Amino acid sequence: MTKDELNDQYFNWMYQLVCDSRYAKGLSYRKLLHHLHEIDFTYTIPMDGNRWEDGIDLRYRFGYEEGYIQPMIASYLDDRSCSVLEMLIALSIRCEEHIMGDPNAGNRTGQWFWNMIVNLGLGSMNDIHYNEKFIDKSISRFLNREYQKDGTGGLFTVRRPKKDMRSTEIWYQMCWYLAETDIV
Numbered sequence: 001m002t003k004d005e006l007n008d009q010y011f012n013w014m015y016q017l018v019c020d021s022r023y024a025k026g027l028s029y030r031k032l033l034h035h036l037h038e039i040d041f042t043y044t045i046p047m048d049g050n051r052w053e054d055g056i057d058l059r060y061r062f063g064y065e066e067g068y069i070q071p072m073i074a075s076y077l078d079d080r081s082c083s084v085l086e087m088l089i090a091l092s093i094r095c096e097e098h099i100m101g102d103p104n105a106g107n108r109t110g111q112w113f114w115n116m117i118v119n120l121g122l123g124s125m126n127d128i129h130y131n132e133k134f135i136d137k138s139i140s141r142f143l144n145r146e147y148q149k150d151g152t153g154g155l156f157t158v159r160r161p162k163k164d165m166r167s168t169e170i171w172y173q174m175c176w177y178l179a180e181t182d183i184v
Contacts, residue, residue: 018113027126036085047169054090055082
């Protein structure tokens with residue numbers, strides 16, 4: 001297997017985690033997700049380094065689930081920084097598996113992912129309506145924490161933030177968001 005083949009399989013694996021028939025509704029979001037995978041996740045709040053690490057760990061989860069040995073993952077996939085896509089999917093998985101898991105509701109990883117995509121303003125960016133400049137502007141606003149105090153334009157919007165969301169690590173933003181939602 002070549003490096004490009006493994007990278008393609010990894011992308012397809014990530015894509016199917018969040019774009020199954022339950023969430024994608026017959027639309028393709030390959031262009032959007034591929035572009036998000038090309039953008040490095042950067043952070044200014046030190047604890048957001050945990051989100052970066054989770055994104056890197058996603059590569060090894062893929063390797064484990066798909067039967068690839070760690071040295072192959074390290075050599076073929078672990079040669080770049082964590083992407084925005086990896087961070088978003090890893091955060092969605094962590095939300096589902098560590099906080100919101102409910103056997104009666106099924107796996108809602110895709111739901112958490114698409115909630116963030118919609119709040120970023122990218123929910124309409126399917127392959128037909130793809131606008132790379134708009135996406136870049138939205139992701140830049142998020143990475144540079146130029147969204148609103150309540151999180152609007154970032155990953156999570158809350159009605160009553162405990163403090164300015166722009167100075168709050170992503171994990172706490174997510175927890176405050178979940179505490180305000182009616183999703184059970």
